[in-house]
Amino acid sequence: MQLTLHVWRQKDRNEPGRMETYRAENVSPDMSFLEMLDELNEKLIKEGHEPVAFDHDCREGICGSCSMMINGMAHGPERATTTCQLHMRKFQDGEELYIEPWRAKAFPVIRDLVVDRTSFDRIIASGGYVGVNTGGTPDGNMLPVPKEKQELAMDAAACIGCGACVAACKNASAMLFISAKVGHLGNLPQGEPERLKRVRKMVDQHDAEGFGHCTNQYECEAACPKEISVGFIAQLNRDYWQASLAVNTRDESSVSAG
Amino acid sequence: MKLDAKVPSGPLQSKWTQYKADMKLVNPANKRKFSVIVVGTGLAGGAAAATLSELGYQVTAFCYQDSPRRAHSIAAQGGINAAKNYQNDGDSVWRLFYDTIKGGDFRAREANVHRLAEVSVNIIDQCVAQGVPFAREYGGLLANRSFGGAQVSRTFYCRGQTGQQLMLGAYQALSRQIGYGKVKMHSRTEMVDLIVINGRARGIVTRNLETGKVETHVADAVVLATGGYTNVFYLSTNAIGCNVTATYRAHKRGAAFANPCYTQIHPTCIPVAGEHQSKLTLMSESLRNDGRIWAPTKKGDTRHPNQIPEGERDYYLERKYPSYGNLAPRDIASRAAKQVSDDGRGVGYGGLGVYLDFADVIKRDGKARVTEKYDNLFEMYERITGEDGYAQPMRIYPAPHYTMGGLWVDYNLMSNIPGLFVVGEANFSDHGANRLGASALMQGLADGYFILPYTLSQFFAGLPAEKDKPTSTHDECKRVESDVQQRTKKMLSLKGKKTAVEYHRELGRILWEGCGMARTKKSLGDAIAKIKVMREEYKQNLIVPGTDSNLNVALERAGRVADFLEFGELMARDALTREESCGGHFREEYQYPDGEAKRDDEKFCHVAAWEYQGETKDPIRNVETLEWDAVHPTVRSYK
Ligand SMILES: Cc1cc2nc3c(=O)[nH]c(=O)nc-3n(C[C@H](O)[C@H](O)[C@H](O)COP(=O)(O)OP(=O)(O)OC[C@H]3O[C@@H](n4cnc5c(N)ncnc54)[C@H](O)[C@@H]3O)c2cc1C
Ligand code: FES
Numbered sequence A: 001m002q003l004t005l006h007v008w009r010q011k012d013r014n015e016p017g018r019m020e021t022y023r024a025e026n027v028s029p030d031m032s033f034l035e036m037l038d039e040l041n042e043k044l045i046k047e048g049h050e051p052v053a054f055d056h057d058c059r060e061g062i063c064g065s066c067s068m069m070i071n072g073m074a075h076g077p078e079r080a081t082t083t084c085q086l087h088m089r090k091f092q093d094g095e096e097l098y099i100e101p102w103r104a105k106a107f108p109v110i111r112d113l114v115v116d117r118t119s120f121d122r123i124i125a126s127g128g129y130v131g132v133n134t135g136g137t138p139d140g141n142m143l144p145v146p147k148e149k150q151e152l153a154m155d156a157a158a159c160i161g162c163g164a165c166v167a168a169c170k171n172a173s174a175m176l177f178i179s180a181k182v183g184h185l186g187n188l189p190q191g192e193p194e195r196l197k198r199v200r201k202m203v204d205q206h207d208a209e210g211f212g213h214c215t216n217q218y219e220c221e222a223a224c225p226k227e228i229s230v231g232f233i234a235q236l237n238r239d240y241w242q243a244s245l246a247v248n249t250r251d252e253s254s255v256s257a258g
Numbered sequence B: 001m002k003l004d005a006k007v008p009s010g011p012l013q014s015k016w017t018q019y020k021a022d023m024k025l026v027n028p029a030n031k032r033k034f035s036v037i038v039v040g041t042g043l044a045g046g047a048a049a050a051t052l053s054e055l056g057y058q059v060t061a062f063c064y065q066d067s068p069r070r071a072h073s074i075a076a077q078g079g080i081n082a083a084k085n086y087q088n089d090g091d092s093v094w095r096l097f098y099d100t101i102k103g104g105d106f107r108a109r110e111a112n113v114h115r116l117a118e119v120s121v122n123i124i125d126q127c128v129a130q131g132v133p134f135a136r137e138y139g140g141l142l143a144n145r146s147f148g149g150a151q152v153s154r155t156f157y158c159r160g161q162t163g164q165q166l167m168l169g170a171y172q173a174l175s176r177q178i179g180y181g182k183v184k185m186h187s188r189t190e191m192v193d194l195i196v197i198n199g200r201a202r203g204i205v206t207r208n209l210e211t212g213k214v215e216t217h218v219a220d221a222v223v224l225a226t227g228g229y230t231n232v233f234y235l236s237t238n239a240i241g242c243n244v245t246a247t248y249r250a251h252k253r254g255a256a257f258a259n260p261c262y263t264q265i266h267p268t269c270i271p272v273a274g275e276h277q278s279k280l281t282l283m284s285e286s287l288r289n290d291g292r293i294w295a296p297t298k299k300g301d302t303r304h305p306n307q308i309p310e311g312e313r314d315y316y317l318e319r320k321y322p323s324y325g326n327l328a329p330r331d332i333a334s335r336a337a338k339q340v341s342d343d344g345r346g347v348g349y350g351g352l353g354v355y356l357d358f359a360d361v362i363k364r365d366g367k368a369r370v371t372e373k374y375d376n377l378f379e380m381y382e383r384i385t386g387e388d389g390y391a392q393p394m395r396i397y398p399a400p401h402y403t404m405g406g407l408w409v410d411y412n413l414m415s416n417i418p419g420l421f422v423v424g425e426a427n428f429s430d431h432g433a434n435r436l437g438a439s440a441l442m443q444g445l446a447d448g449y450f451i452l453p454y455t456l457s458q459f460f461a462g463l464p465a466e467k468d469k470p471t472s473t474h475d476e477c478k479r480v481e482s483d484v485q486q487r488t489k490k491m492l493s494l495k496g497k498k499t500a501v502e503y504h505r506e507l508g509r510i511l512w513e514g515c516g517m518a519r520t521k522k523s524l525g526d527a528i529a530k531i532k533v534m535r536e537e538y539k540q541n542l543i544v545p546g547t548d549s550n551l552n553v554a555l556e557r558a559g560r561v562a563d564f565l566e567f568g569e570l571m572a573r574d575a576l577t578r579e580e581s582c583g584g585h586f587r588e589e590y591q592y593p594d595g596e597a598k599r600d601d602e603k604f605c606h607v608a609a610w611e612y613q614g615e616t617k618d619p620i621r622n623v624e625t626l627e628w629d630a631v632h633p634t635v636r637s638y639k
Helices: A033-046 A118-127 A147-157 A164-168 A175-186 A189-208 A219-223 A231-245 A252-257 B012-022 B043-055 B093-103 B110-130 B162-179 B245-252 B285-289 B316-320 B330-342 B359-365 B367-385 B440-461 B475-494 B500-514 B521-541 B553-577
Strands: A003-009 A018-024 A096-100 A109-111 B035-039 B058-062 B183-186 B189-197 B200-208 B214-218 B221-224 B263-269 B292-296 B354-357 B394-403 B420-422 B606-611 B620-625
Touching: A018 A033, A033 B500, A033 B553, A118 A175, A118 A189, A118 B162, A147 A175, A147 B162, A164 A175, A164 A219, A175 A189, A175 A219, A175 A231, A189 A231, A189 B110, B012 B110, B035 B043, B035 B200, B043 B058, B043 B162, B043 B183, B043 B440, B058 B189, B093 B110, B110 B162, B110 B440, B162 B183, B162 B440, B189 B214, B189 B245, B189 B475, B189 B553, B200 B221, B200 B475, B214 B475, B221 B245, B221 B440, B245 B553, B263 B285, B263 B330, B285 B367, B292 B316, B292 B330, B316 B330, B330 B354, B330 B394, B359 B367, B367 B394, B420 B440, B475 B521, B475 B553, B500 B521, B500 B553, B521 B553, B553 B606
Parallel strands: A003 A096, B035 B058, B035 B221, B058 B183, B221 B420
Antiparallel strands: A003 A018, B189 B200, B200 B214, B263 B394, B292 B354, B354 B394, B606 B620
16 A cells, blocks of 8 residues: 655754655555554665654563654554554555654653653652562562452553653643552552552652643543553542642651661 | 683582572672662663662663663563462472473573572562562462463463563662662663773763763673573564674673573464564463464465364374473474474465464353453454454464573673673573573563672672772773774765665574574574675665764664674574584484484583684684583473
8 A cells, every 4th residue: 555654853852843745655554553664764764864763662562662643643543552553454545644753841852753751750760669679578478469459450550651641631641641650559558558658759740740730631541552541540639639638748768868 | 711600519409598698798888889880671680770779889770762661571471480389289499490490401500590499489579569460369369370381380470461560560669769869770872882991891881872972881890681682583572672782792892602592482473474574473372271283284275274174284283292282392382383384384474374273262161261361362463463363263483582592691690701790681591592481580580689689799899999990081981982983983984775674684584594493504504604795795785874963763773783793693603513402492413303302411511602702703612511410401301
C-alpha cells in the first residue's frame, strides 16, 4: 500500500518545528507502524537527509519508549496498543497520516517525535516506591496478601510510563500515571506504611512539573495502551484527601539525615 | 594473561558464607569517599546502583534510554527462579545449583553458580518487600510454576510481565536514591569508551545522545551492567538498542571476553514476515506446556495447516524425545526446528517456521481454559501475524535470544582489569554454555543486590590510600575522548552509499548462517572472511547524515554496528576454536550418531577468554580450566 505521511520535524528544543510531507511506498500490511517509519528513514538517509527521530526500544509494547500521536490519537487508532505493536494492516491504502510528538508543557520536544519525559522519573523519585533498603527483609511468605488485592495491584502496576495519558488529556494531566503507582503500591501491605506520604509527594511533584489538573474527562483511560482504569484515580483522590488531613508527614530523608 | 578466578577455598556450600565472614569492611565514614560508576540500569545495574548508594558510596549511573525504567529487562515475561521450596516438592539450593550447572552443559564455574542458588532466596524476599506483585494463591501465599524443563516448581512470576515488575522494583529503589540526591543519573547517555590508568579502570567516556556532548567521568571503580550482545544477529528478541559497545570497548582496552560463542536461540518466537522485519517477538515458552509442535511430513507442503491430515504431520519433538517431548530444552527444540526447515518442511514466509498447535488441548480442556492461561499471548500473536491461534496452529521459529558469553570475571565479579566489575548478562559467569529459563533475572538481581555490594566493598577496603586521584583532565582521559571524537567525525565524513542498518542486517544474516544454531569449520571460516570484507567496506561506504552535536539516531546506530562488526568476528573465532558441541554451541562435526551434542571434556572443559591484540593482529585465546569439586560432568540427556 501507499500512504502520505505528514510528520512533525523539529531540530532541537529551541528551534521551532513544522510538518513535512513524505510518501511511504510499498508498505506491507505485515509491517508494524515503526517498521513503516524505518523504511522511510532508510530512504531519507540514502538521500542524505536526516531520519525522523522517534523513541523506541523493545518494540513489543512493554518498555513504554514509543510515543507518538497518529491522526490526533495517542499511539494511533487501535485500542490498547502501543505504536510499536500497531500494524499497517489496520490502515487503508492511500490514507493520509498525521504523525506528531506528545504535546504537553511537562514533555518538551527534544527532536522530531522525541520528547523529554524525565518529569515522570522525578515523580517516581519523589515518593513512588516502598522505602526499603536491600537486605534485612522478611521472608516473602511472611505476610499473606489476598489474591484479589495482588491482582488489583498488578492491574495498576502494568503501567508502562509512556505518557499517552498525558498526551490524550486536554489539560495534560498525569493523574492516571500517578494513580497507577498509587494503585500498585497502595493496594499491597508492603506499601501501606508510606501510602499517604507517597500520594502527597507524587501529586506535589506532578504540579511542580507543570502537568495540568484532572477534570474527569477519562480520555486518558481510552488512550492507555495498558488499559489502566480511571478507578485508580478515585483511589488516589481518597488517599490524597486523607493525606491532607494527616498530621505526621515527616520525611524519611530528613529522618535518616538526623 | 593469567586468569585467576579467586575462588575461595573450603567446601562449596560454605565458600560464600566464609567469604562474607572474612571480608574486609569499609569504615562507614569512609564510604562516601569512594565513587563508583554504574553503566546500565537494567535489573543488574539498577539493583547495584540502588544498593551501593544505600550503603553510602557515591554512585553515578548511566543508561541509553530516556529513563532507567525502560531497560531491556522490562521485556522478560516468564519468571524468576528461586530455591524457596515453597511447594514442598523437593527443591533446594543444591538442586537449583545442580540444574543450572547441568543446564549449562558443565561449562560454568561451580562456586559462582552455587552462590547464585544460595542468594536466590533473598531476591524473592527483597522484591516482595519492594512491592513486586508476584502471583499468589487464594490463601495469600506466593504461587509458583514450573518452567524451562525443571522438575520442581520454583519459578515466581507476575502474569506474563515478570521482568517488568522486577524492573520497576529496582527502578523505584534507584529512583528513591536519585530523589535523595545520592545517585546521579544520566539517561540518554551512552558509554563509548573505558578509561584505564596505570592498569586500573578509572572511568568512562560517554556521549550525551541529546546534545552529542562527549564527556569523561572518573571514579574509583566502574561497573558494567550493559546487558547481552544478541543483537549482533540483527534480528533477535532483544530491544533494538541492545548493543555490545560498552563491553567491546572495554575489551579493546584490555578486558578479556569470555565464551562469546555461547548464544541462546529461543525456540518459540514469531517467524519473520518479510525483509522489513526489525525485531522478533518471543512467545512465552510456557506455550510448550500445552501446544504440540509439528511440521508437515511432505516437503514444500503449502496446504492450510487445518487441511493437513493427522497422518501427514510429524510431531518431531515427541518422536525424538519421548520423555521430554515438546518441553525439550531450548537448544534442542531450536535445532530440531532448524533441521525440519533445512529439510524443506518448514512453513510460512521463506519456509522458516513450524506449527505450534493447540487443537488437542482446546478439545481436552475447552477454549475457555486455554484463554485463561494464555490469552495475552494469543492476542499478541494475532496482533502481529493477523492470524487466530485458536482457529489454526500458530507458526513459530527459533530466534536469537540471550548470550551466555560476556566479559570474563572472577569470583568477585571483577574483570581482569582491576576496578572494572561486570554484572548481569554482560558477564559470562553463571550459565555456562546454555541458560535455563527464568535464571537470567535471578542472576541479574543476585549480582546487583547481593553479590557486587559485598565484593566491591572488599575491593575498596583493599585499595591503598591515594593522595591524588586522577581527574577528568588526566592525559589519558583527554586521549580517549579525542579518540572517540575522531571516530564519530570519521563516520560522519564518509558520505558513502549504504546505511548502518543495511550493514547490520547483512552481518546478522552472515552470523545466522555461519554461526547460528549449527556451526561447522567451514561455515565459521566463511563467516569470518565475509565479516572482514564487510568491515573494510563499512569504513569506506557508510552513510551517516547530520552532525554530532544533536540527537542523531543514525549516528547512534552506526557506532553500535561498527562494534558489532568487530565483535561478530570474535564470536565466530571462538566458535571455530571450540571443537566440541556443548549447550547452545553446536558444531556439526561433533555429534553422536543420533544427532546429540558431543562434548569433549578432555580438551574443552574450560572457559575461553579472548585478549585483544589490536586491529591487525589476531586475538589471543586464554584458558581458565573449570575445576569440579562437587559435581561430575555427565552427558546431558533429555531423552
Ligand atoms: C523477550 C525476552 C524475555 C525474557 N524472559 C526472561 C524470563 O522470563 N526469565 C529470565 O530469567 N530471563 C528472561 N530474559 C532474559 C533477561 O531478561 C535478561 O537477560 C536480563 O534482563 C538482562 O538484564 P541486565 O540488567 O543484565 O541487562 P539489561 O536489562 O539489558 O540492561 C542493560 C542496561 O545497560 C544500558 N546500556 C547498554 N549499553 C549501554 C551503553 N553503551 N552505554 C550506556 N548504557 C548502556 C541500558 O540502557 C540498560 O539500562 C528474557 C529476555 C528477553 C529478550
Ligand atoms: S517500543 Fe517499547 S513499548 Fe513501544
